[in-house]
Amino acid sequence: xxxxxxxxxxxxxxxxxxxxxxxxxxxxxxxxxxxxxxxxxxxxxxxxxxxxxxxxxxxxxxxxxxxxxxxxxxxxxxxxxxxxxxxxxxxxxxxxxxxxxxxxxxxxxxxxxxxxxxxxxxxxxxxxxxxxxxxxxxxxxxxxxxxxxxxxxxxxxxxxxxxxxxxxxxxxxxxxxxxxxxx
Amino acid sequence: xxxxxxxxxxxxxxxxxxxxxxxxxxxxxxxxxxxxxxxxxxxxxxxxxxxxxxxxxxxxxxxxxxxxxxxxxxxxxxxxxxxxxxxxxxxxxxxxxxxxxxxxxxxxxxxxxxxxxxxxxxxxxxxxxxxxxxxxxxxxxxxxxxxxxxxxxxxxxxxxxxxxxxxxxxxxxxxxxxxxxxxxxxxxxxxxxxxxxxxxxxxxxxxxxxxxxxxxxxxxxxxxxxxxxxxxxxxxxxxxxxxxxxxxxxxxxxxxxxxxxxxxxxxxxxxxxxxxxxxxxxxxxxxxxxxxxxxxxxxxxxxxxxxxxxxxxxxxxxxxxxxxxxxxxxxxxxxxxxxxxxxxxxxxxxxxxxxxxxxxxxxxxxxxxxxxxxxxxxxxxxxxxxxxxxxxxxxxxxxxxxxxxxxxxxxxxxxxxxxxxxxxxxxxxxxxxxxxxxxxxxxxxxxxxxxxxxxxxxxxxxxxxxxxxxxxxxxxxxxxxxxxxxxxxxxxxxxxxxxxxxxxxxxxxxxxxxxxxxxxxxxxxxxxxxxxxxxxxxxxxxxxxxxxxxxxxxxxxxxxxxxxxxxxxxxxxxxxxxxxxxxxxxxxxxxxxxxxxxxxxxxxxxxxxxxxxxxxxxxxxxxxxxxxxxxxxxxxxxxxxxxxxxxxxxxxxxxxxxxxxxxxxxxxx
Ligand code: SF4
Ligand code: SF4
Ligand code: SF4
Numbered sequence: 001x002x003x004x005x006x007x008x009x010x011x012x013x014x015x016x017x018x019x020x021x022x023x024x025x026x027x028x029x030x031x032x033x034x035x036x037x038x039x040x041x042x043x044x045x046x047x048x049x050x051x052x053x054x055x056x057x058x059x060x061x062x063x064x065x066x067x068x069x070x071x072x073x074x075x076x077x078x079x080x081x082x083x084x085x086x087x088x089x090x091x092x093x094x095x096x097x098x099x100x101x102x103x104x105x106x107x108x109x110x111x112x113x114x115x116x117x118x119x120x121x122x123x124x125x126x127x128x129x130x131x132x133x134x135x136x137x138x139x140x141x142x143x144x145x146x147x148x149x150x151x152x153x154x155x156x157x158x159x160x161x162x163x164x165x166x167x168x169x170x171x172x173x174x175x176x177x178x179x180x181x182x183x
Numbered sequence: 184x185x186x187x188x189x190x191x192x193x194x195x196x197x198x199x200x201x202x203x204x205x206x207x208x209x210x211x212x213x214x215x216x217x218x219x220x221x222x223x224x225x226x227x228x229x230x231x232x233x234x235x236x237x238x239x240x241x242x243x244x245x246x247x248x249x250x251x252x253x254x255x256x257x258x259x260x261x262x263x264x265x266x267x268x269x270x271x272x273x274x275x276x277x278x279x280x281x282x283x284x285x286x287x288x289x290x291x292x293x294x295x296x297x298x299x300x301x302x303x304x305x306x307x308x309x310x311x312x313x314x315x316x317x318x319x320x321x322x323x324x325x326x327x328x329x330x331x332x333x334x335x336x337x338x339x340x341x342x343x344x345x346x347x348x349x350x351x352x353x354x355x356x357x358x359x360x361x362x363x364x365x366x367x368x369x370x371x372x373x374x375x376x377x378x379x380x381x382x383x384x385x386x387x388x389x390x391x392x393x394x395x396x397x398x399x400x401x402x403x404x405x406x407x408x409x410x411x412x413x414x415x416x417x418x419x420x421x422x423x424x425x426x427x428x429x430x431x432x433x434x435x436x437x438x439x440x441x442x443x444x445x446x447x448x449x450x451x452x453x454x455x456x457x458x459x460x461x462x463x464x465x466x467x468x469x470x471x472x473x474x475x476x477x478x479x480x481x482x483x484x485x486x487x488x489x490x491x492x493x494x495x496x497x498x499x500x501x502x503x504x505x506x507x508x509x510x511x512x513x514x515x516x517x518x519x520x521x522x523x524x525x526x527x528x529x530x531x532x533x534x535x536x537x538x539x540x541x542x543x544x545x546x547x548x549x550x551x552x553x554x555x556x557x558x559x560x561x562x563x564x565x566x567x568x569x570x571x572x573x574x575x576x577x578x579x580x581x582x583x584x585x586x587x588x589x590x591x592x593x594x595x596x597x598x599x600x601x602x603x604x605x606x607x608x609x610x611x612x613x614x615x616x617x618x619x620x621x622x623x624x625x626x627x628x629x630x631x632x633x634x635x636x637x638x639x640x641x642x643x644x645x646x647x648x649x650x651x652x653x654x655x656x657x658x659x660x661x662x663x664x665x666x667x668x669x670x671x672x673x674x675x676x677x678x679x680x681x682x683x684x685x686x687x688x689x690x691x692x693x694x695x696x697x698x699x700x701x702x703x704x705x706x707x708x709x710x711x712x713x714x715x716x717x718x719x720x721x722x723x724x725x726x727x728x729x730x731x732x733x734x735x736x737x738x739x740x741x742x743x744x745x746x747x748x749x750x751x752x753x754x755x756x757x758x759x760x761x762x763x764x765x766x767x768x769x770x771x772x773x774x775x776x777x778x779x780x781x782x783x784x785x786x787x788x789x790x791x792x793x794x795x796x797x798x799x800x801x802x803x804x805x806x807x808x809x810x811x812x813x814x815x816x817x818x819x820x821x822x823x824x825x826x827x828x829x830x831x832x833x834x835x836x837x838x839x840x841x842x843x844x845x846x847x848x849x850x851x852x
Contacts, residue, residue, distance in 0.1 A: 021478070021479060021480045021481040021486075021488045022480055022481065023481035023482065023483060023484055023485050023486060024281075024483055024484060025256070025484045025485070025486065028254045028484045029254065032254050032397075032401065035391070035397070037397060038398075038401075039254070039397035039398060039400065039401040040394065041391035041392060041393045041394070042252065042253055042254050042391065042392050042394070043288060043389065043391040044284075045288065045388075045389035045390075046391075054340070055363075055364065055478075055480060055492050055500075055502060056327070056331070056492065056499070056500045056501075057500075058477050058478055058492060058500075087340075105389035105390070129408075130408065131486075132411065132415075132486035133486050133488065
């Protein structure tokens with residue numbers, strides 16, 4: 001039925017910085033969950049949520065790891081909220097060459113919050129469960145999915161791949177993929 | 184593979200500037216767990232009794248608890264151990280905050296400092312990279328200020344810093360080590376750090392800490408979190424608010440200070456003000472707290488928010504915890520605005536919030552009594568509050584009378600003479616105590632005050648209610664879900680405990696019951712100090728989430744050491760006895776084990792003797808409080824027995840001090 005729009009679930013974590021007490025329990029939980037095997041080790045430096053914490057300036061910002069930025073921004077942002085000046089890039093989610101946030105400590109590989117997609121699925125993201133003071137709350141809502149991607153968008157994505165890996169590699173991969181899809 | 188612990192200590196010889204990463208023996212972990220337990224082992228092995236607190240041979244150990252760095256909620260304590268300049272015994276103050284987990288992530292269980300640096304330095308531990316760095320530019324700087332400056336110069340905003348202020352640099356006997364929202368305050372540990380000329384230890388770590396049986400361990404952690412939630416929603420009825428919930432006493436949250444201000448003593452632990460609290464004061468103090476308190480904050484991995492950032496007008500922001508909220512206010516007979524203001528200076532200088540205010544109040548009492556005179560206080564302001572600021576400055580600089588006062592009330596009184604001793608009335612083992620004076624002897628507290636080797640009542644009390652509940656019905660409700668007891672007999676003790684009549688204090692709980700109760704309470708504190716657990720979630724509050732039944736599981740699943748209640752009890756007994764042996768070897772005897780003479784008005788000398796005799800026997804100590812050969816052998820501490828015997832300890836009643844000079848005689852040259 002061509003008229004019916006597709007639905008998708010949007011997962012949101014609402015961050016209430018006023019409630020954060022800087023304890024970093026969220027970092028602990030996240031890094032433990034993502035250890036292999038799960039919970040076998042703990043290391044906040046591997047967490048996909050990090051607390052920007054400057055108690056003397058009353059700054060507490062839980063930040064989630066988003067997409068990797070290949071290069072650092074040319075300009076930087078500084079925010080002043082309620083008279084408090086936040087450090088450059090404080091609210092940015094990127095794993096970026098300009099800072100050590102959201103990178104695996106040894107390999108430097110980027111980290112990204114996956115909303116605790118794991119098996120068995122969790123009722124709520126673990127960082128949210130471990131934040132007993134409710135600075136983090138989890139919400140799910142349904143939204144209409146976007147239409148099929150437009151051909152231009154596909155083109156842009158493929159171009160990016162070609163940029164990164166070279167045309168030959170991408171073509172090779174395409175061949176392999178289509179073969180395996182056809183069985 | 185080592186679990187929960189890293190298996191490495193960082194050994195730093197400050198005299199030679201030598202740094203070594205030393206693998207530890209896993210058998211020691213089994214025997215002494217970690218934290219305090221293994222700290223005590225190092226001190227026993229390497230600090231003989233003739234070593235003075237300010238000798239290069241004294242060790243200063245920063246030990247992270249065995250489970251620090253694992254996901255166990257509230258497990259964040261660094262146990263700092265050394266020989267105290269004030270008590271001349273083992274000091275083992277703990278600090279919360281963020282240091283211990285960071286140290287574990289950097290790959291170390293302990294930092295062991297020995298020797299003395301020729302110049303003021305700080306130590307920078309960044310995973311494998313460890314440096315001793317010049318700190319000349321930090322001399323005289325505040326502890327909080329120092330931490331900020333170091334983070335900036337290293338460009339490491341995430342580094343954790345444990346620093347001393349001026350008081351530590353000048354070897355004040357009650358100098359603290361300040362760290363984030365926490366401090367290791369008791370016993371003058373900061374003075375030893377200053378003597379070693381270490382301004383700060385700075386640590387950053389990005390390594391993993393492993394646990395042995397991950398799913399099981401996480402399950403235990405989740406159960407603790409669930410129980411914390413339950414306890415936060417269900418405070419214990421019938422006890423005062425600060426005893427009803429979990430965490431360190433929630434002083435940063437409460438506005439109603441009727442109980443503290445009317446039951447604790449003011450001045451130099453002198454005056455009780457029974458009708459102090461009224462509407463007007465309540466309102467003024469609430470306004471003060473609300474206007475200065477910025478945010479309630481927690482230690483690492485803990486939801487309890489026991490601390491707060493405080494911004495007194497015109498002063499820099501600092502972090503406050505617990506009862507230092509009121510100690511300055513009450514010592515100076517002033518108000519909360521003064522207390523929160525001077526605590527900012529005190530935090531930067533780095534002094535203990537119990538001793539410092541009492542020492543200053545003591546000085547002013549001596550002045551009033553004419554024992555000290557105007558000549559001793561040249562330039563002291565006329566107003567009371569100004570005097571406290573003035574005295575604090577003299578003390579941390581060791582200027583004039585401040586040089587004497589910096590040794591605490593006991594040593595200062597001794598040196599001042601002329602009857603000053605009577606004014607140093609609130610110490611145990613030369614260490615200032617909570618300002619409490621009560622009417623009738625409490626036999627449980629008598630034992631805890633006398634024998635507690637942390638020499639601070641809050642570090643031994645906790646699991647058993649402080650007083651009987653008025654009705655049997657209330658007591659029955661209380662014991663219903665009291666699963667933390669090691670044995671059901673404790674429930675019966677409590678059920679039968681009446682406020683008046685035959686089964687009331689001082690003769691009930693009976694002597695034997697008191698031994699059981701004290702032993703249990705103390706045991707829980709010692710477990711916390713080895714594991715690095717905050718007492719606020721374990722040994723201090725009633726009905727805590729950590730207890731004798733789940734601790735063995737935490738240790739087995741976390742550290743991979745087979746453990747049950749019996750084995751844990753034995754391990755605790757082992758390092759608890761070792762702590763005692765260290766102090767016995769340094770001259771501590773029965774005569775030192777007593778509460779301040781005026782702590783209770785109504786005393787019962789015969790009962791007290793019976794209590795101490797029975798408790799000593801119960802613990803496996805002889806009449807002098809010395810662990811017996813038999814009990815040492817049973818704990819596998821033959822080497823302790825051999826040493827004590829060789830030193831003639833069993834023949835010595837402690838009347839002659841084991842060595843000549845005290846630290847107080849050693850002056851800076
Ligand atoms: S667990 Fe919650 S309160 Fe603690 S740091 Fe994370 S967001 Fe803040
Ligand atoms: S949602 Fe899950 S993956 Fe994302 S930060 Fe929280 S715990 Fe980590
Ligand atoms: S209970 Fe309080 S003092 Fe203890 S770890 Fe938690 S926040 Fe810190």
